Amino acid sequence: MKKPVLFHFxxxxxxxxxxxxxxxxxxxxxxxxxPVEFDGRPDEPAWExxxxxxxxxxxxxxxxxxxxxxxxxxxxDEDYLWIGARLxxxxxxxxxxxxxxxxxxxxxxxxxxxxxDSYNDNENGLAFFTTPTGLRTDYAxxxxxxxxxxxxxxxxxxxxxxTFWDVKTTRDDKGWYVEMRIPFSxxxxxxxxxxATMGLIIVRNISSNSETDTWPAIDPxxxxxxxxxxxxxxxxxxxxxxxxxxxxxxxxxxxxxSRDRIPxxxxxxxxxxxxxQKNIGGDIKYNINSNLTLDITVNTDFAQVEADDQQVNLTQxxxxxxxxxxxxxxxxxxxxxxxxxxxxxxxxSRQIGxxxxxxxxxxxxxxxxxxxxxxxxxxxxxxxxxxxxxTPSENFGVVRLRRQVINPNSFAGGxxxxxxxxxxxxxxAYGLDGIFKVHKDIYISTKWAQSYEKAADTIPFNFTDxxxxxxxxxxxxxxxxxxxxxxxxxxxxxxxxxxxxxRPGLWGVGGRFIYGWLPGEESKxxxxxxxxxxxxxxxxxxxxxxxxxxxxxxxxxxxxEYGLEVSLNYEMMDVTRDIDITDSIIVVPGMYEQxxxxxxxxxxxxxxxxxxxxxxxxxxxxxxxxSAAVDPMFNISPSLQVSGGYGIDIIRFPDRDRNNKVTxxxxxxxxxxxxxxxxxxxxxxxxxxxxxxxxxxxxxxxNPREGNDFYLVFNENRGFDDTTTINAEWPAMGSxxxxxxxxxxRTIMLKYTHTFKL
Numbered sequence: 001m002k003k004p005v006l007f008h009f010x011x012x013x014x015x016x017x018x019x020x021x022x023x024x025x026x027x028x029x030x031x032x033x034x035p036v037e038f039d040g041r042p043d044e045p046a047w048e049x050x051x052x053x054x055x056x057x058x059x060x061x062x063x064x065x066x067x068x069x070x071x072x073x074x075x076x077d078e079d080y081l082w083i084g085a086r087l088x089x090x091x092x093x094x095x096x097x098x099x100x101x102x103x104x105x106x107x108x109x110x111x112x113x114x115x116x117d118s119y120n121d122n123e124n125g126l127a128f129f130t131t132p133t134g135l136r137t138d139y140a141x142x143x144x145x146x147x148x149x150x151x152x153x154x155x156x157x158x159x160x161x162x163t164f165w166d167v168k169t170t171r172d173d174k175g176w177y178v179e180m181r182i183p184f185s186x187x188x189x190x191x192x193x194x195x196a197t198m199g200l201i202i203v204r205n206i207s208s209n210s211e212t213d214t215w216p217a218i219d220p221x222x223x224x225x226x227x228x229x230x231x232x233x234x235x236x237x238x239x240x241x242x243x244x245x246x247x248x249x250x251x252x253x254x255x256x257x258s259r260d261r262i263p264x265x266x267x268x269x270x271x272x273x274x275x276x277q278k279n280i281g282g283d284i285k286y287n288i289n290s291n292l293t294l295d296i297t298v299n300t301d302f303a304q305v306e307a308d309d310q311q312v313n314l315t316q317x318x319x320x321x322x323x324x325x326x327x328x329x330x331x332x333x334x335x336x337x338x339x340x341x342x343x344x345x346x347x348x349s350r351q352i353g354x355x356x357x358x359x360x361x362x363x364x365x366x367x368x369x370x371x372x373x374x375x376x377x378x379x380x381x382x383x384x385x386x387x388x389x390x391t392p393s394e395n396f397g398v399v400r401l402r403r404q405v406i407n408p409n410s411f412a413g414g415x416x417x418x419x420x421x422x423x424x425x426x427x428x429a430y431g432l433d434g435i436f437k438v439h440k441d442i443y444i445s446t447k448w449a450q451s452y453e454k455a456a457d458t459i460p461f462n463f464t465d466x467x468x469x470x471x472x473x474x475x476x477x478x479x480x481x482x483x484x485x486x487x488x489x490x491x492x493x494x495x496x497x498x499x500x501x502x503r504p505g506l507w508g509v510g511g512r513f514i515y516g517w518l519p520g521e522e523s524k525x526x527x528x529x530x531x532x533x534x535x536x537x538x539x540x541x542x543x544x545x546x547x548x549x550x551x552x553x554x555x556x557x558x559x560x561e562y563g564l565e566v567s568l569n570y571e572m573m574d575v576t577r578d579i580d581i582t583d584s585i586i587v588v589p590g591m592y593e594q595x596x597x598x599x600x601x602x603x604x605x606x607x608x609x610x611x612x613x614x615x616x617x618x619x620x621x622x623x624x625x626x627s628a629a630v631d632p633m634f635n636i637s638p639s640l641q642v643s644g645g646y647g648i649d650i651i652r653f654p655d656r657d658r659n660n661k662v663t664x665x666x667x668x669x670x671x672x673x674x675x676x677x678x679x680x681x682x683x684x685x686x687x688x689x690x691x692x693x694x695x696x697x698x699x700x701x702x703n704p705r706e707g708n709d710f711y712l713v714f715n716e717n718r719g720f721d722d723t724t725t726i727n728a729e730w731p732a733m734g735s736x737x738x739x740x741x742x743x744x745x746r747t748i749m750l751k752y753t754h755t756f757k758l
Contacts, residue, residue: 042084108605117199142333427497510535594619707755
């Protein structure tokens with residue numbers, strides 16, 4: 001009797017998948033009938049002949065008419081998609097626009113923009129936003145925004161993505177106005193019978209009312225990121241759009257000077273190691289057709305990239321740093337092959353051209369081909385680096401394929417990566433994945449991957465200790481019952497050469513369960529929810545517990561954008577190697593059991609002064625840890641922002657007689673001055689007392705137009721200790737303590753990039 005039951009269950013699931021399509025209206029975009037003067041005032045006759053897109057309130061009270069009038073029109077000509085908006089305000093003094101910076105995170109600002117699902121795949125989108133100051137914010141959305149926003153480590157919003165487009169804004173006593181033009185060459189799409197079908201979401205934020213208005217109407221039950229979900233977009237049709245296929249050539253020149261303070265031959269003092277730098281290189285971008293782009297880079301340079309944020313590692317696992325380099329941002333979501341956890345991935349681009357503790361490795365060059373061929377999304381990447389210290393010159397390759405299957409919200413695909421050293425070393429990884437929308441907001445995903453190393457005792461196809469498996473089911477909703485349940489398996493010798501894996505040799509299950517409420521128009525609360533998290537992982541080598549976590553929590557968000565989240569957590573962890581908290585405080589291997597509380601308080605970002613506060617208290621590897629962090633921001637004017645962060649970790653081990661306490665201070669500060677939307681200067685300072693490293697990073701950027709950039713960059717690392725202990729090369733020689741220099745490293749660089757369009 002079991003066979004028929006299982007067969008019927010399988011058939012029911014397949015019917016759910018096959019018939020789970022969203023009926024959408026389709027809006028036809030009209031061709032502009034007369035020229036537009038691009039001046040930030042959509043008042044020409046061309047705009048008057050286009051129909052309006054009527055907005056609906058998304059929050060705070062879904063379904064209501066917007067509190068302020070908006071008139072939004074969209075049209076197109078031979079080269080551009082044109083978007084015009086007249087955004088009225090009853091009291092223009094309430095308009096809040098506190099920045100002119102490119103790619104500003106616009107949470108809490110008065111802003112207007114669109115999300116375009118140019119491939120109409122219900123998962124990926126390109127966002128174009130502005131504010132009354134005329135800034136440009138563009139970002140790429142991946143994974144149907146399931147990873148959240150904010151541009152952090154695990155965000156679905158890639159703010160490092162940039163493309164060619166323009167916007168102008170104006171203001172008067174009735175409101176503010178937008179003219180936006182997006183070249184079709186910047187929108188990758190596939191036309192069928194001369195008609196391009198895309199998904200569209202229009203968004204207006206009104207800070208004074210903590211209000212978001214959208215077209216189409218978007219139910220807030222899909223969460224704070226609902227307005228960034230391509231799956232909730234409505235289709236638009238553009239007939240006869242034939243983008244030109246320009247070639248962009250972007251050569252750069254760079255020059256500068258760096259000085260490192262290094263010990264002399266007998267380690268009696270520090271001496272200067274000076275290095276003058278000069279270089280040339282460049283990038284070429286060629287739009288092969290409307291949906292396929294080739295990028296070529298030669299002598300790739302990332303001197304202008306911001307410094308990584310300092311992190312203090314208090315775990316036995318590796319730290320994860322996000323990718324900031326521009327070349328790796330184009331269609332980066334396509335190349336991603338997420339493994340269990342937020343950071344683990346079969347392809348981690350920071351393995352290319354970065355070694356050790358963030359030291360740059362020269363990249364001779366490479367290419368990337370990304371877009372769509374037929375029904376397949378395709379990505380190909382190949383990069384070559386030079387020899388660096390003990391690492392040979394290496395070639396890095398990635399091929400990624402995926403396509404829609406069964407219904408518009410389901411995908412299947414595969415990936416292949418290679419890391420080939422000129423010394424003969426070889427590492428390969430490959431995998432298959434699929435995500436399937438089975439019913440409304442319920443998704444099932446599966447993944448399999450495997451690695452192979454020539455030097456190791458591995459074989460090309462080993463479905464046990466060289467493999468990774470994942471099975472996941474989730475319901476994506478912030479109203480009612482939602483869940484995310486996963487089972488994962490990491491083989492002991494699973495080691496993707498250009499991936500990131502925090503810890504191989506584990507298997508386990510985990511889940512997050514939520515019950516949420518949207519209390520409605522009469523309440524001061526936008527939503528609140530109770531949560532429950534649990535996970536358990538065991539090691540494969542001995543079948544012993546690696547970690548176990550369980551705990552409840554709750555979350556509240558008000559309509560004025562204040563938020564509070566608190567959770568309790570019980571943990572068991574088996575530490576298998578020493579964890580160096582400081583040079584003198586070490587957590588030794590063993591099983592640790594601990595209980596703690598964590599909290600997060602969020603203030604609205606639509607204020608002159610805003611902040612986020614985090615706190616934590618509880619057990620810590622047999623001791624106690626009390627932590628707090630505050631990240632304030634002062635929006636002094638649209639030209640000046642001052643922000644910072646202070647974190648403190650107070651760690652105590654009462655059972656130890658000596659080396660039983662440490663207090664870690666992590667301090668950072670940033671000043672950003674924006675003369676206008678083209679010229680800006682930023683100063684970033686960071687300090688962690690246990691590392692005794694004070695980092696200064698200054699950047700001046702002049703960006704007269706997209707593709708033309710001038711950078712002046714100054715970096716300096718210095719410490720505060722009067723003396724430095726140098727370990728000899730041979731242990732028998734011991735170590736020596738000498739006077740510290742005033743700084744350890746200082747670099748100043750000038751870089752100019754100029755883009756030619758052919």
